[in-house]
Amino acid sequence: AMAGEGSTFRLRCSLLGHGQDVRGLTRGLFPEGGFVSVSRDRTARLWAPDGLNRGFTEMHCMSGHSNFVSCVCIIPPSDLYPRGLIATGGNDHNICIFTVDNSAPLYVLKGHKNTVCSLSSGKFGTLLSGSWDTTAKVWLNDRCMMTLQGHTAAIWAVKILPEQGLMLTGSADKTIKLWKAGRCERTFTGHEDCVRGLAILSEMEFLSCANDASVRRWQISGECLQVYYGHTNYIYSISVFPRCKDFVTTGEDRSLRIWKQGECAQTIRLPAQSVWCCCVLDNGDIVVGASDGIIRVFTESLERTASAEEIQAFENELAQASIDPKTGDLGDINADDLPGREHLKDPGTRDGQTRLIKDNGKVEAYQWSVSEGRWIKIGDVVGSSGATQQTSGKVLFEGKEYDYVFTIDVNENGPSYKLPYNITDDPWLTAYNFLQKNDLNPMFLDQVAKFIMDNTKGQTLLSTSNQFSDPFTGAGRYVPGSSSGSSTIPGADPFTGAGRYVPGSASNAATPVGGVDPFTGMGAYQSAAAKVENIYFPKKDAVTFDQANPTQILGKLKELNGSAAEEHKLTEDDLIVLEKLLSATCNTSAETPTAQQLQTLWRAVNWPEDIVFPALDILRLSVRHPTVNENFCSEKEHVQFIVLLLKFLNPKGKQANQLLALRALCNCFVSHAGQKLMMEQRDEIMTQAIETKSGNKNIHIALATLTLNYAVCLHKVNNVEGKAQCLSVISTVMEVVQDLEAIFRLLVALGTLISDDTNAVQLAKSLGVDSQIKKYASVSEPAKVKECCRFVLSLL
Numbered sequence: 001a002m003a004g005e006g007s008t009f010r011l012r013c014s015l016l017g018h019g020q021d022v023r024g025l026t027r028g029l030f031p032e033g034g035f036v037s038v039s040r041d042r043t044a045r046l047w048a049p050d051g052l053n054r055g056f057t058e059m060h061c062m063s064g065h066s067n068f069v070s071c072v073c074i075i076p077p078s079d080l081y082p083r084g085l086i087a088t089g090g091n092d093h094n095i096c097i098f099t100v101d102n103s104a105p106l107y108v109l110k111g112h113k114n115t116v117c118s119l120s121s122g123k124f125g126t127l128l129s130g131s132w133d134t135t136a137k138v139w140l141n142d143r144c145m146m147t148l149q150g151h152t153a154a155i156w157a158v159k160i161l162p163e164q165g166l167m168l169t170g171s172a173d174k175t176i177k178l179w180k181a182g183r184c185e186r187t188f189t190g191h192e193d194c195v196r197g198l199a200i201l202s203e204m205e206f207l208s209c210a211n212d213a214s215v216r217r218w219q220i221s222g223e224c225l226q227v228y229y230g231h232t233n234y235i236y237s238i239s240v241f242p243r244c245k246d247f248v249t250t251g252e253d254r255s256l257r258i259w260k261q262g263e264c265a266q267t268i269r270l271p272a273q274s275v276w277c278c279c280v281l282d283n284g285d286i287v288v289g290a291s292d293g294i295i296r297v298f299t300e301s302l303e304r305t306a307s308a309e310e311i312q313a314f315e316n317e318l319a320q321a322s323i324d325p326k327t328g329d330l331g332d333i334n335a336d337d338l339p340g341r342e343h344l345k346d347p348g349t350r351d352g353q354t355r356l357i358k359d360n361g362k363v364e365a366y367q368w369s370v371s372e373g374r375w376i377k378i379g380d381v382v383g384s385s386g387a388t389q390q391t392s393g394k395v396l397f398e399g400k401e402y403d404y405v406f407t408i409d410v411n412e413n414g415p416s417y418k419l420p421y422n423i424t425d426d427p428w429l430t431a432y433n434f435l436q437k438n439d440l441n442p443m444f445l446d447q448v449a450k451f452i453m454d455n456t457k458g459q460t461l462l463s464t465s466n467q468f469s470d471p472f473t474g475a476g477r478y479v480p481g482s483s484s485g486s487s488t489i490p491g492a493d494p495f496t497g498a499g500r501y502v503p504g505s506a507s508n509a510a511t512p513v514g515g516v517d518p519f520t521g522m523g524a525y526q527s528a529a530a531k532v533e534n535i536y537f538p539k540k541d542a543v544t545f546d547q548a549n550p551t552q553i554l555g556k557l558k559e560l561n562g563s564a565a566e567e568h569k570l571t572e573d574d575l576i577v578l579e580k581l582l583s584a585t586c587n588t589s590a591e592t593p594t595a596q597q598l599q600t601l602w603r604a605v606n607w608p609e610d611i612v613f614p615a616l617d618i619l620r621l622s623v624r625h626p627t628v629n630e631n632f633c634s635e636k637e638h639v640q641f642i643v644l645l646l647k648f649l650n651p652k653g654k655q656a657n658q659l660l661a662l663r664a665l666c667n668c669f670v671s672h673a674g675q676k677l678m679m680e681q682r683d684e685i686m687t688q689a690i691e692t693k694s695g696n697k698n699i700h701i702a703l704a705t706l707t708l709n710y711a712v713c714l715h716k717v718n719n720v721e722g723k724a725q726c727l728s729v730i731s732t733v734m735e736v737v738q739d740l741e742a743i744f745r746l747l748v749a750l751g752t753l754i755s756d757d758t759n760a761v762q763l764a765k766s767l768g769v770d771s772q773i774k775k776y777a778s779v780s781e782p783a784k785v786k787e788c789c790r791f792v793l794s795l796l
Contacts, residue, residue, distance in 0.1 A: 007300045007371075008266060008300065008369075008370075008371035009258060009266055009268060009286060009298040009299060009300055010298060010299065010300075010305045010306070010311065011296065011297075011298055011305070011306045011310065011311055011314050012054050012055075012285060012297040012298060012299040012304050012305060012306055013054055013055040013056065013296070013297050013306055013310070014294050014295070014296050014297075014310070014314065015047065015055070015056055015058075015294065015295040015296070015297070016293075016294060017037075017045055017058050017061075017295070018037065018039040018041050018043070018045065018289075018293045018294075018295070019039070019041035019293060020039055020040035020041040020068075020293050021039060021040045021274070021276060021289075021290070021291045021292075021293060022037050022038070022039050022276060022277065022289025022290060022293060022294070022295055023038055023039060023040060023068065023069065023070045023071070023276050023277060023289065024037070024038040024069070024070060024071040024072040024088075024276075024277050024289070025037050025038075025072070025277045025278065025279040025287050025288070025289050025295070026072050026073050026074055026279050027074075027279050027280070027281050027282065027287075028046065028047075028074060028086075028100075029074055029076070029077065029083065029084045030083040030084060030100050031048040031049070031059070032049075032282075033048070033049040033281060033282065033283065034046065034047050034048040034049060034056070034059070035047055035056075035279060035281065035287050036072050036074070036086055037072070037287075037289055037295055038069035038070065038071065038072045038088050039068075039069060039289075039293065040068040040069070041293070042063060042065050042066070042067065042068060042069055042090075043061050043062060043063050043069065044061070044062040044063075044069055044072060044086065044088045044096075044098070045058050045059075045060070045061050045062070046058070046059040046060055046062070046086070046100060047059065047295075054303075054304050054305070054306060056297070060101070060103050061103060062086070062088070062096075062098045062102075062103045062104075062105075063103065063104075064088070064094075064096035064098070064104060064105035064108065065088065065090035065091075065092050065094060065096060066090075066092045067090050067091035067092040067424060068090060068091040069088050069089070069090045069091075070089055070090060070091060070115060070116070070117045071088065071089040071116065071117055071118050071119050072086065072087065072088045072089075072119065073086075073087050073119040073120055073121050073127075074086060074087075074121065075087055075097070075121045075125065075127060076121060076123070078125055081099060083099070083100045083101075084100065085097050085098065085099060085100075085106065086098040086099075086100065087119050087121065087127055088119075089115075089116030089117060089118070089119050089129055089131075090115070090116060091115045091424075093110070093112045093113060093114060093115065093116065093131075093133075094108050094109065094110055094112075094116065095108065095109040095112075095116055095119065095127070095129055095139070096108050096109075097109065097142075107142045109127075109129075109139055109142065109144070111137060111144045111147075112129065112131040112133050112135070112137065113131070113133040114131050114132035114133040114154075114400075115131060115132045115400070116129050116130070116131045117130060117131065117132060117154070117155075117156055118130035118155065118156060118157050118158045119158065120158045120159045120160045120167075121160065122160035122164075122167075122766055123164065123765070123766055124140075124762045124763075124765045124766040125140055125141055125762055125766075126138060126139070126140055126145075126160065126762075126763070126766040127139040127140075128158045128159075128160050128167055129158065130155035130156065130157060130158035130169055130170075131154070131155060132154040132155075132399070132400050133154075134149075134151050134152065134153060134154060134155060134171070135147050135148060135149050135151075135155065136148040136151075136155050136158050136167070136169045136179075138167070138182065138724070140720075140759055140762055140763050140766070141759065141762075143720045143759060144720070144721065145720060145721065145724035145759075145763050146182040146721065146724040146725065146728060147721075148167070148169060148177075148179050148182060148184070150177055150184045151169060151171040151173050151175070151177065152171075152173045153171055153172035153173040153194075153398070153399035154171060154172040154194075154399040154400050155169050155170070155171045155172075156170055156171060156172060156194060156195060156196050156197075156399075157169070157170035157171075157195060157196060157197050157198040157208070158170070158198070159198040159199070159200055159206065161200060161203065161206070161220070162200065162202075162203050163203050163768070164765075164766060164767060164768025164771065165180055165181045165731060165766070165767040165768040165769075166178065166179070166180055166220075167179040167180075168198050168206060170195030170196070170197070170198050170208055170210075171194070171195055171399075172194040172195075172396075172398075172399025172400070173399070174189070174191050174192065174193060174194065174195065174210075175187050175188060175189050175191075175195070176188040176191075176195055176198070176208055176218070178220065180731075180732070181727070181728040181731035181732055181767045181768075182724070182725070182728035182767075183690075183728060183732055186222050188208075188218055188222060188224070190216055190224050190227075191208065191210040191212055191214070191216065192210075192212040193210050193211035193212040193234075194210060194211040194234075194396070194399055195208050195209075195210045196209055196210055196211060196234065196235060196236050196237070197209040197210075197235065197236065197237045197238040197249075198238070199238045199239055199240045199247060200240070201217070201240060201245055203220070204219060204220050204221075205217060205218065205219055205220070205225070206218055206220070207238055207240070207247060208238070209235035209236075209237070209238040209249055209251075210234075210235060211234040211235070211396070213229070213231045213232060213233060213234065213235060213251070213253075214227050214228065214229055214231075214235070215227070215228040215235065215238060215247075215249060215259075216228075226262065228259060228262065228264070230249075230257055230259075230264035230267070231249065231251045231253050231255065231257065232253040233251055233252035233253040234251050234252040234253075235249050235250070235251040235252075236250055236251050236252065236274070236275065236276050236277065237249065237250050237251075237276065237277045237278050238278075239278050239279050239280045239286075240280065241280050241284060242280065242282060242284065246258070246259060246260045246261070247259050248278050248280060248286050249278070250275035250276065250277065250278045250288055250290075251274075251275060252273065252274050252275075254269050254270055254271075254272065254273055254274075254275060254321075254323070254378075255267050255268065255269050255270065255275065255352075256268045256270065256275055256278060256286065256288050256298070257352070258286070264352065265351070266351050266352065267351060267352025267367065268298060269318060269367055269378040269379075270288070270290055270292075270296065270318070271292065271317045271318045271320070271321035271379070272290035272291045272292035272294070272321075273291055273324070274290060274291040275288055275289075275290045275291075276289055276290060276291065277289045283299075283301070284299075284300060284301075285297055285298065285299040285300075285301070285304065286298045286299075296314075315376060315377070318376070318377065318378050318379065319376075319377035319378070319379065319380075320379070320380070321378065321379035321380070322379060322380050322381075322382040323365055323378075323379040323380065323381045323382065324381075324382065325381050325382075335358060335363050338356050338357060338358040338363060339357055339358070340357060340358060340359060341357055341359050343355060343357050344357060344366060344375045347368070347373065348368025348370075348375065349368075350368070350370070351368065351369065351370040351371075352367060352368065353367065353368040354366065354367050354368075354378070355367075355368070355375065356381065362380060363380065363381035364377060364379070364380055364381070365377070365378050365379050365380070365381055366378060395420070397418055397420040398420075400420070402420040402421060402422055403421060403422045403423050403456075404420070404421045404422075404423075404455070404456060405418055405419070405420045405421070406418070406419045406421065406451070406452070406455065407419075408434075408448065408451070417434070417438050417440075419434045419448070419452075421452055421456070423456060427449045427452040427453050427456075428445070428449045430449075430452060431444075431445055431448035431449040431452060432445060434448060435448065532787055534751075534791045536747075536748050536751060536784070536787070536788040536791060537748050537751030537752040537755060537788070537791070537792075538712075538715050538751065538752040538755040538756070539708065539711070539712050539715075539748055539749075539751075539752045540712065541712065542666070542669035542670060542675075542709045542712055542713075543666065543705050543708055543709060543745070544624055544666060544667045544669070544670055545620060545663040545666055545667060545702070545705070546621075546624070548582075548586050548621050550579075550582045550583065550586055553582065553614050553617050553618060554575070554578070554579055554582065554614075556613075556614040557575070557578065557604070557614040557615065557618070558575060560607075560611040560614060561575065563611070564607065564608075564611060565608075568607050568608065568611075570600070570603070570604060574600050574603075574604075577596060577597050577600045578597070578600055578601060578604065578618060580597060581593050581597040581598075581600075581601060581618065581622055582618055582621065582622070584597070584625065585621055585622040585624065585625040585628060586621055592627055593622065593625055593627050593628050595631075598628065598631050598632075601615065601618060601619060601622065604618070605619050605644060606644070609648070609653060609654055609657055610654065612648075612657060613654070613656045613657055613660055616648065616657060616660040616661065616664065617660055619660075619664050620660050620663045620664040620667055621667075623664055623667050623668055623670070623674065624667045624670045624671075626670075626671050629668065629670060629671035629673050629674045630671065630673045632668075633668060633671070633673040633674045633676070633677040633678075634673055638677045638681075641677075642677070642681050642684070642685070645661045645664060645665055646661075646684065646685065646688045648660070648661035649661050649662070649688045649689055649691060649692055650691070651691045651692060651694065651695075655695055655696060655699060658692045658695055658699055659695070659696075659698050659699050659702055662689060662692065662699065662702035662703055662705075662706055663702050663705075665678070665685060665689070665706055666702060666705045666706050666709055669709040669712070669713070675713055678709070678710070678713070679713055679717075679722075682710065682722055682725065683725065685706075686706075686707075686710070686725055686726070686729055689703055689706055689729075690703075690729055690732060690733070693732065693733055693736050693737075694736065697737075697738070697739035697741075697742065700733070700736075700737045700738075700739050700742035701739060701741050701742045701745065703733060703742070704733065704737070704741075704742040704743075704744075704745035704746045704749065705745050707726055707729050707730055707733070707745075707746060707749045708745045708746070708748055708749040708752070710722070710726050710749075711726055711748075711749040711750075711752040711753045712752060714726060714752075714753060715752050715753065715755065715756075718757070720759060720760075723753050723757070723759075723760050723763070724763055726749065726753055727750070727753060727760065727763055727764050727767055727769065728767065730746050730749055730750050730753075730769065731767050731768070731769050731772060733746060734746060734769070734772045734773065735772070740779065740782060740785050743776055743785055744782070744784055744785045744788060747773065747776065747785065747788045747789050747792055748788060750764065750769065750773070750792050751788065751791060751792045751795070754792070754795050754796070755795070761795060761796060764796060765796055769796070770793065770796040773789055773792060773793065774793065776789040777789045777790050777793060
């Protein structure tokens with residue numbers, strides 16, 4: 001039974017099992033009332049409540065990491081795994097996924113380049129991981145879907161929010177970032193040191209804790225609502241009670257603190273320096289893990305409270321703990337000024353208040369317990385503990401943790417250098433890297449390595465499989481291979497029905513641009529009586545912008561050429577050359593574009609941005625021609641070509657240029673060379689293209705078409721990260737687009753991406769795309785929007 005208001009947490013049990021620090025805890029789904037712990041001893045353990053007494057039993061021990069395990073979370077049940085899965089992250093850069101009844105991993109996720117120190121799971125099987133490599137990654141089953149880049153230091157905390165597609169990351173760069181569909185929407189600043197933990201209060205609010213010893217409550221909109229102070233050192237973890245806004249925190253000041261109605265209601269000291277982690281069980285009990293390797297559970301329920309003997313044993317252990325005054329957890333201590341034992345006759349004023357006394361030359365620390373009305377001894381304060389590092393390796397250097405951080409003076413008057421070291425590292429390799437990084441003379445190698453070995457007393461852990469032997473290839477990443485893309489796109493000839501949305505009688509009905517309905521005259525599809533057939537996706541061919549008025553374009557070019565600065569002016573001959581190029585590429589003459597014509601075009605598209613648009617329009621039309629496509633997109637030329645087009649996508653630039661650059665990129669997909677280039681540069685192009693989303697409706701249509709052409713290519717090759725990026729773009733653009741033609745093209749892109757791919761379907765759901773598009777299922781005109789939308793929804 002839950003205890004009443006204002007009651008006190010007392011020890012329920014202490015669990016031994018782990019051989020080293022317990023670094024992560026999470027409540028389990030199965031068995032009910034249980035939890036999972038992970039430790040520096042490289043294992044994860046599943047604990048179940050013990051029916052007979054107040055304790056827990058270790059169900060089984062899971063191992064799969066070659067180094068410390070630092071975090072854990074539960075992946076909710078699915079049809080395939082009705083009891084859910086357990087995910088653990090470690091210093092070996094890997095994430096292991098376990099079933100609840102097997103001690104070996106089901107599979108391992110590789111891709112991070114440094115310690116994985118935080119995990120959070122969402123709906124539909126998504127998993128978010130945070131790493132010291134400064135990135136967070138979104139995984140779906142066994143594949144990496146997207147990488148969140150933007151923090152400048154280690155990511156210590158991650159959380160998936162209840163609203164689909166929203167994610168939070170907290171970093172050693174002191175900021176928290178909110179991500180929507182894989183893009184950073186907002187950065188929260190306020191903490192003055194590494195952000196270490198995050199906890200969700202509701203769809204609109206969350207909490208963070210940090211090395212600045214404060215907890216902050218935030219609104220998703222960016223506002224910091226409250227700051228809570230109480231801890232006297234780093235706060236490592238934070239966990240919320242079920243069904244309310246109260247929470248618990250643990251930290252480097254040897255304490256667990258329980259916060260109710262915004263106040264620190266109770267402080268529980270532990271006989272360990274670092275209280276690394278905590279979680280709250282469904283019944284409101286609190287589980288904590290610490291640097292002494294012991295898991296302790298605290299409860300408000302009298303039935304579950306430990307026996308008097310166990311509580312006495314815990315108090316004795318606490319009383320014998322030695323407290324290092326250098327940590328500052330007890331304020332500045334001057335032993336000569338301390339009162340004697342009689343000082344403990346005066347009662348304390350608040351729960352958790354500490355008092356130091358001196359007895360027979362020894363300094364002792366006590367803490368006031370309001371519920372028991374007495375002072376409880378929490379340890380002896382010992383002198384400086386010498387230079388030995390705590391067993392728990394908590395020295396921070398550049399936002400990461402190390403067992404040691406040495407200060408090395410190479411010569412008397414020069415600067416001193418910091419050398420971080422873990423006992424799992426190779427001293428020689430560390431020394432070598434240190435000298436390289438700081439540009440120091442390699443002749444110091446022996447000296448530095450010897451210094452490390454002397455100062456760590458040769459402490460090394462069991463031989464670890466050496467991290468350096470395996471350069472990670474970054475699983476799940478699409479590497480444009482040397483196979484020249486031939487595998488990806490069959491048929492090197494230009495697509496015939498380039499501009500067609502519908503199988504029509506005209507073999508090459510070019511798509512008119514700008515609000516004109518490509519289905520005009522296709523009334524047969526409108527009849528509701530016949531079963532509507534999905535003619536929309538998966539789309540097989542690229543969609544191009546073919547509409548042209550060569551006379552107008554050339555007229556504008558001549559007019560602007562007249563006012564151009566001398567160094568940009570084209571001669572009469574140049575203009576005739578461009579006219580020939582236009583007629584060759586708009587199918588009005590059978591000639592093939594020449595090298596001279598392309599050189600002239602290249603000069604014209606490098607005009608100043610206020611007059612370049614007619615030249616860009618010629619480029620947009622020409623690039624559909626196989627010769628031109630091959631010329632600009634081939635190995636030699638492509639870099640400057642892409643750089644040029646990306647430059648025009650700058651959101652601060654002219655909208656006409658943005659529009660034509662987007663259309664030119666769409667038209668590149670016509671030929672094999674163009675497709676290959678677009679796929680190789682996808683990340684860069686999409687990232688830049690999305691910046692034009694604040695543009696007008698024509699820009700929106702072009703942006704939607706670019707996404708659609710990527711979807712067409714990605715449907716043919718199974719490139720998960722590419723699909724994830726496209727889904728993220730669709731989700732982001734859907735929010736700002738009003739024009740129904742653009743919406744239609746985004747729906748076709750979405751349908752094409754998720755056709756025949758269950759992973760893509762799950763990812764689209766986890767980004768919340770289904771709820772974004774529902775409203776288009778009831779659009780009356782044009783009917784294609786409603787029909788296409790319904791087909792997409794039937795897949796989701």
